[in-house]
Amino acid sequence: MYKLLIANRGEIATRIARSCRKLGISPCGIYSEADKNSLHVKYCDEAVNIGGMTPVESYLCIEKVIDAVKKLGCDLVHPGYGFLAESAEFSETCEENGITFVGPSSKTLGLSGDKVRAREIASKFAPIVEGKEISMYDEASSLTQIIGFPLIIKAVKGGGGRGLRIVNNSRELKNAFSSSKNEASISFGSDRVYIEKYIQNPRHIEVQIIGDKSDVIHLGERECSVQRRHQKLIEETPSPALTPEIRDRLTKIAVSIAKKMAYTNAGTVEFLYKDGRFYFMELNSRIQVEHPITEMVTGIDIVEQQIHVSTSKGLTIKQTDVKPKGHAIECRINAEHPVTFVPHVGTIKQFDPPKGDGVRIDTAMFAGYSIPSFYDSLISKLICFGNNRNEAIEKMMRSLSSFRISGIPTTIPFHVSALRDKRFLDGNYDTSFVNQLNYFSSKEGEIAAALISVIPKKIHFLPKNKLDLWNRSRFDWSKEDQHIDPFFEWNK
Amino acid sequence: MIGAKKTNILILSLSGINKMIVVVNGNNYDIVIFGSKARVNGREIEINLGEDYITLGRKTFHLDYIEEGTVSFFIINGISYTVSRSLTDVIESKEIRAPIGGRVVEVMAKEGQEIKKGDLLIILEAMKMENLIRASSAGRIGHLLIQKGQSVKTGDILLILE
Numbered sequence: 130m131y132k133l134l135i136a137n138r139g140e141i142a143t144r145i146a147r148s149c150r151k152l153g154i155s156p157c158g159i160y161s162e163a164d165k166n167s168l169h170v171k172y173c174d175e176a177v178n179i180g181g182m183t184p185v186e187s188y189l190c191i192e193k194v195i196d197a198v199k200k201l202g203c204d205l206v207h208p209g210y211g212f213l214a215e216s217a218e219f220s221e222t223c224e225e226n227g228i229t230f231v232g233p234s235s236k237t238l239g240l241s242g243d244k245v246r247a248r249e250i251a252s253k254f255a256p257i258v259e260g261k262e263i264s265m266y267d268e269a270s271s272l273t274q275i276i277g278f279p280l281i282i283k284a285v286k287g288g289g290g291r292g293l294r295i296v297n298n299s300r301e302l303k304n305a306f307s308s309s310k311n312e313a314s315i316s317f318g319s320d321r322v323y324i325e326k327y328i329q330n331p332r333h334i335e336v337q338i339i340g341d342k343s344d345v346i347h348l349g350e351r352e353c354s355v356q357r358r359h360q361k362l363i364e365e366t367p368s369p370a371l372t373p374e375i376r377d378r379l380t381k382i383a384v385s386i387a388k389k390m391a392y393t394n395a396g397t398v399e400f401l402y403k404d405g406r407f408y409f410m411e412l413n414s415r416i417q418v419e420h421p422i423t424e425m426v427t428g429i430d431i432v433e434q435q436i437h438v439s440t441s442k443g444l445t446i447k448q449t450d451v452k453p454k455g456h457a458i459e460c461r462i463n464a465e466h467p468v469t470f471v472p473h474v475g476t477i478k479q480f481d482p483p484k485g486d487g488v489r490i491d492t493a494m495f496a497g498y499s500i501p502s503f504y505d506s507l508i509s510k511l512i513c514f515g516n517n518r519n520e521a522i523e524k525m526m527r528s529l530s531s532f533r534i535s536g537i538p539t540t541i542p543f544h545v546s547a548l549r550d551k552r553f554l555d556g557n558y559d560t561s562f563v564n565q566l567n568y569f570s571s572k573e574g575e576i577a578a579a580l581i582s583v584i585p586k587k588i589h590f591l592p593k594n595k596l597d598l599w600n601r602s603r604f605d606w607s608k609e610d611q612h613i614d615p616f617f618e619w620n621k
Numbered sequence: 622m623i624g625a626k627k628t629n630i631l632i633l634s635l636s637g638i639n640k641m642i643v644v645v646n647g648n649n650y651d652i653v654i655f656g657s658k659a660r661v662n663g664r665e666i667e668i669n670l671g672e673d674y675i676t677l678g679r680k681t682f683h684l685d686y687i688e689e690g691t692v693s694f695f696i697i698n699g700i701s702y703t704v705s706r707s708l709t710d711v712i713e714s715k716e717i718r719a720p721i722g723g724r725v726v727e728v729m730a731k732e733g734q735e736i737k738k739g740d741l742l743i744i745l746e747a748m749k750m751e752n753l754i755r756a757s758s759a760g761r762i763g764h765l766l767i768q769k770g771q772s773v774k775t776g777d778i779l780l781i782l783e
Contacts, residue, residue, distance in 0.1 A: 466694075467701050479673070530699045535673060538686045538694075542701035568646075571700055575645040576661050577675050577682040578695045578702035583641050583652055584670055 137209030260325030369556025478536030723747025
């Protein structure tokens with residue numbers, strides 16, 4: 130029996146554990162000091178406390194993770210997403226220690242992690258946005274003569290929006306260039322940056338690929354244009370923007386790029402799409418947060434296939450087995466203010482997810498759980514499947530309004546509003562969607578809110594007490610020293 | 622004396638019930654609360670507030686998140702609400718309402734009558750008890766809206782002071 134160490138936390142750790150059990154593999158875990166009470170620990174057969182609070186002290190520490198693998202005697206390690214998922218160094222350390230890394234080889238990670246090299250390879254198959262790597266400010270300045278403004282500066286080794294700068298004119302260029310280099314250096318240990326023409330308000334469409342030593346196949350695309358601060362909030366598949374012809378071209382291009390890189394395991398080829406034209410953006414060499422929507426329409430367990438690829442069994446599916454049907458949507462429910470998106474820590478009082486046919490919840494939350502401040506704010510993924518897009522949207526609407534999470538604010542009100550937005554309903558939206566969103570309100574809910582705000586909070590307990598008094602019909606109030614005014618509290 | 626009616630004395634504050642104006646998601650709501658009822662923009666609603674829910678009539682609203690401040694923020698049934706209450710919105714109302722539903726047994730008060738604190742105004746029979754409704758301070762009765770023998774529900778206006 131194989132043992133697999135899940136080098137991650139939260140919902141993805143529980144998700145990976147599920148596929149392990151399905152395959153008869155023993156899921157093992159690690160947890161930080163801050164994650165002692167986390168659900169992912171309970172999903173594992175064995176788990177090691179690796180100490181520390183911050184990611185750097187815990188889940189990002191290669192040494193500690195490798196120690197845990199050895200201590201538990203694991204054969205495989207699955208990095209999930211984030212943390213060490215795309216670290217060539219971690220993949221290499223695993224290789225050196227005879228541990229199977231469930232992901233691409235360190236060589237592939239080195240390639241996909243270098244965005245300039247990935248761009249070069251991709252440019253042989255797909256249009257890329259005009260631009261190049263820039264090391265000196267003077268070069269940047271002369272590049273603007275060719276590509277103009279606005280432009281975007283990105284870290285070569287970057288990700289997650291760090292190091293990213295959008296520059297609208299030449300006055301902003303100098304500062305943006307040096308601050309991007311600084312941030313890149315701090316975040317990724319490399320100050321290499323590249324500059325591209327900035328495509329304003331594109332759609333963001335990605336293709337799920339998975340490969341083994343002999344083949345690379347695709348599992349269709351995902352539309353991920355609903356974003357704020359370059360982070361996705363809603364994803365759906367298939368993309369309402371693509372015609373069958375463009376879809377066919379896009380997926381073929383994605384497969385060609387991956388094949389050229391000798392890519393193995395699961396990955397995502399990301400594209401920008403605007404005015405009928407698409408551009409290669411980057412290749413993400415990990416399982417994506419939004420992978421469940423692809424699983425819903427294809428019926429393929431991506432984590433299971435990742436493990437098959439890594440255990441040299443290879444893919445158990447062929448391209449012809451991939452027959453997506455229906456429509457799936459994912460809403461990322463974050464512990465954030467739904468309008469400002471400011472993350473919020475706190476204790477979850479009630480956690481009562483919706484259930485039903487075609488409703489999937491990926492989460493590690495439970496009532497009474499205290500969200501630590503050290504990690505991301507994603508608390509639950511709500512995924513809904515429908516036979517068509519309308520059915521999926523309707524199911525999502527119903528599921529969102531019956532999802533009870535209390536004690537902390539969540540992005541549920543955002544999702545409720547987004548799914549009622551005409552642009553979303555028409556399938557006609559881009560990355561500017563969130564900025565222009567009108568929040569949905571209900572008249573009855575407004576009345577409920579108005580009433581709650583005026584009823585003094587001590588009243589919460591008062592009506593019951595008073596009712597008790599009133600119900601005691603034999604109670605002789607005249608004998609009371611004090612006369613009771615039932616409206617006293619309200620009148621104060 | 623088993624079976625005899627007990628007497629319950631209720632002294633109602635003559636300051637009446639405050640009327641409040643609350644702005645929710647940009648819309649104004651004019652609210653009066655009395656007993657288990659509220660009047661919102663002139664419409665009466667039966668309310669019941671629990672620790673994490675409120676019912677309006679038969680509908681339940683889940684209070685997912687409450688953040689109170691000068692501008693409050695609520696999430697109710699998965700929808701967000703921004704609520705503000707102006708501090709000057711307290712308008713003194715001179716209505717006296719039935720604290721409990723029942724039958725009016727006796728009406729001592731008369732329109733135009735000057736009353737002083739402690740005056741017996743109305744006797745209301747409810748739950749086998751006679752509720753003596755007395756004035757808690759002085760004033761003058763403007764309108765009397767009930768008659769002897771009439772049944773009243775909780776929150777019904779009994780009289781209006783000038």
